[in-house]
Amino acid sequence: MGIFWDLLQQDELEKQQEQANSLEDRVTLLETELNNTKALLKKTLVALETHLVRDIDGDGKMG
DSSP: OHHHHHHHHHHHHHHHHHHHHHHHHHHHHHHHHHHHHHHHHHHHHHHHHHHHTSOSSSSSSOO
């Protein structure tokens, strides 16, 4: 019975490791997407401020 219990525990440990790796990959992907979204937002804000000739974000400068 002991060997089967060890196998079951090992299987559970492997499943948890896979989930942790998957979660880390997803977090990395989300961080990358967030950075891309921030960059796009900044470009959009610069273009909008330049077009409207207004300081929209309140940073004291246009563009």
